[in-house]
Amino acid sequence: MLHTVTLALTKGRILKESLPILSEAGICPIEDIFDSRKLMFLTNIQHLRLLILRGVDVPTYVQFGAADLGITGKDQLLEHGGEGYYEPLDLKIAKCRLMTAALPSSEVKLERTVVATKYVNVARRFYAGLGRQTELIKLYGAMELAPLLDLSDEIVDIVDTGNTLAAHGLVAEKLIANISSRLIVNKLAMKGNFTVVNKIINSIRNVVGSENESN
Numbered sequence: 001m002l003h004t005v006t007l008a009l010t011k012g013r014i015l016k017e018s019l020p021i022l023s024e025a026g027i028c029p030i031e032d033i034f035d036s037r038k039l040m041f042l043t044n045i046q047h048l049r050l051l052i053l054r055g056v057d058v059p060t061y062v063q064f065g066a067a068d069l070g071i072t073g074k075d076q077l078l079e080h081g082g083e084g085y086y087e088p089l090d091l092k093i094a095k096c097r098l099m100t101a102a103l104p105s106s107e108v109k110l111e112r113t114v115v116a117t118k119y120v121n122v123a124r125r126f127y128a129g130l131g132r133q134t135e136l137i138k139l140y141g142a143m144e145l146a147p148l149l150d151l152s153d154e155i156v157d158i159v160d161t162g163n164t165l166a167a168h169g170l171v172a173e174k175l176i177a178n179i180s181s182r183l184i185v186n187k188l189a190m191k192g193n194f195t196v197v198n199k200i201i202n203s204i205r206n207v208v209g210s211e212n213e214s215n
């Protein structure tokens, strides 16, 4: 009997852009994900099920083997740190940029810069690389408000169209990373369940192409 393989998906925009790729790869949920409160779905492939998670949780599920495979943004992988999984494919969807931003009038402080972000690990590494001292404030959303309300000097956040920054009078400053969604696979699942897992990776690779560009 085949061991059930679990693929964790990221709800929201990434889910909307992932499902057509999975469908083209021959993987379809057997019911409408958007018409259900369920978080786990069977697929047309008997031994493959899907989870619907927040992107931040996908690397954790895959790291610990609760899911064999996952699809989430490179921003979440950079923040998580990459332990316990491989990243075999760039799906080239949900592209955006991870950037620093601030009010246009603000100057780079010589003393400690206060940075508000949900990407505290990424921000810590990035500012350390610039040789700048920071105080990091962890937020879970609405980062754009922080400089306006003097909570922080700068923010680190995702920029897509730039409209959210512009709506708050902020300007993007430094590019930290180009972001797109990636397929990740638990290291032990890759070894222990190679045939099934590799077949899934290859069927998705055939849809998105093998070129692993990261922009």
Ligand code: PRP
Residues within 6 Å of the ligand: 140, 141, 142, 157, 158, 159, 160, 161, 162, 163, 164, 165
């Ligand atoms: C993201 C991000 C910005 C916005 C950027 O938020 O945090 O607020 O999108 O997009 P733009 O450059 O096109 O304006 P999202 O809507 O994904 O919500 P969340 O951060 O609360 O998940």
